[in-house]
Amino acid sequence: MALMLGIDIGGTKVAVARVTEDGTVQGEVMEFPSPSTGPEEFVEALLEQLREVRSRIEDDILGVGVGCAGTIDWHESKVVESPNLPLEDEPLGEQIAKALRLPVVLDNDANTATLAEVRVGAAKGMSHVIMLTLGTGVGGGIVLDGKLYRGATGSAGELGHTIVNGNDDLCRCGRRGCLEQYASGSALERYARRIVDHGRLASAVGGDDAADAAAERPEDYAKRLSELAAADDLNGKSVGELALEGDAAARDAVAEVAYWLGAGLANMANIFNPDMIVIGGGLSSLGDLLLEPARKVMEAHAIRPNGTVAQVTAAQLGNEAGVVGAALVAWEVLENVTVPV
Numbered sequence: 001m002a003l004m005l006g007i008d009i010g011g012t013k014v015a016v017a018r019v020t021e022d023g024t025v026q027g028e029v030m031e032f033p034s035p036s037t038g039p040e041e042f043v044e045a046l047l048e049q050l051r052e053v054r055s056r057i058e059d060d061i062l063g064v065g066v067g068c069a070g071t072i073d074w075h076e077s078k079v080v081e082s083p084n085l086p087l088e089d090e091p092l093g094e095q096i097a098k099a100l101r102l103p104v105v106l107d108n109d110a111n112t113a114t115l116a117e118v119r120v121g122a123a124k125g126m127s128h129v130i131m132l133t134l135g136t137g138v139g140g141g142i143v144l145d146g147k148l149y150r151g152a153t154g155s156a157g158e159l160g161h162t163i164v165n166g167n168d169d170l171c172r173c174g175r176r177g178c179l180e181q182y183a184s185g186s187a188l189e190r191y192a193r194r195i196v197d198h199g200r201l202a203s204a205v206g207g208d209d210a211a212d213a214a215a216e217r218p219e220d221y222a223k224r225l226s227e228l229a230a231a232d233d234l235n236g237k238s239v240g241e242l243a244l245e246g247d248a249a250a251r252d253a254v255a256e257v258a259y260w261l262g263a264g265l266a267n268m269a270n271i272f273n274p275d276m277i278v279i280g281g282g283l284s285s286l287g288d289l290l291l292e293p294a295r296k297v298m299e300a301h302a303i304r305p306n307g308t309v310a311q312v313t314a315a316q317l318g319n320e321a322g323v324v325g326a327a328l329v330a331w332e333v334l335e336n337v338t339v340p341v
């Protein structure tokens with residue numbers, strides 16, 4: 001059976017799997033923690049681990065697809081920069097090709113996740129698909145006419161850094177007003193913290209600040225969020241879980257994320273007129289608690305018919321999307337891959 005290796009390199013772990021042309025994982029997904037060394041040793045430690053994993057695989061492997069967090073130079077097979085890995089202008093594709101003695105194709109991890117959802121996930125069979133991954137940050141991928149759109153150099157699809165509010169909070173990218181600052185797991189935590197600190201969330205959703213301040217809230221409104229904060233356990237995940245349990249304050253924090261997500265979706269709908277926008281990443285586990293209000297904001301703000309044409313759906317593939325998508329990219333572009341030395 002013909003197999004590609006899919007490698008997904010994230011900030012906390014690296015996953016490797018053998019994947020068939022139709023996107024099926026063969027055997028187990030092998031994982032190891034991302035090297036926690038500084039920039040000098042990171043690549044060497046990563047290559048060492050990959051060599052070790054490769055030595056345990058007995059099947060013939062045709063090639064390797066690598067999905068990596070960060071901005072990718074598609075033509076040079078380089079990581080230009082990465083928000084959570086110590087990589088800068090790193091020719092990672094060539095390095096992995098040499099280490100594994102296999103042809104390698106390197107792409108952004110949100111691109112690979114998007115391709116996986118289009119080929120075998122929530123957007124299977126659709127031609128025009130946008131994906132947003134809502135985690136610590138916000139990643140994006142664009143499929144147009146059935147193909148991943150990478151732009152001039154490979155870094156198209158940075159949808160998390162589209163500007164939704166020009167003069168407010170500083171983003172990790174050093175700029176202000178990025179969607180990522182308003183509709184990510186970090187944003188959910190920030191909103192929850194604001195509720196803990198001020199007893200309420202002066203929000204875009206609430207509109208009128210004065211009316212919002214005067215609104216009646218039960219005395220124990222922020223109790224459970226405050227308990228999480230006191231236990232040093234307030235984060236996007238814990239706030240999301242509390243919201244799913246029905247906690248009103250946590251739900252207000254989610255509603256704020258939903259509002260800004262909806263604004264982002266309206267932009268995507270207006271630019272691309274997609275069939276579907278797939279929402280992945282940790283926050284997608286909130287399901288319709290997040291997606292339903294976001295859809296409403298999108299429909300209210302996007303032009304007709306874009307806002308009603310675009311279905312907004314949670315991703316289907318979960319953790320395997322990274323390795324499957326990386327391998328599917330390799331299956332698609334094998335003729336363009338870096339040749340091993």
Ligand SMILES: [Zn+2]
Pocket residue numbers: 160161171172173174175178180
């Ligand atoms: Zn940004």
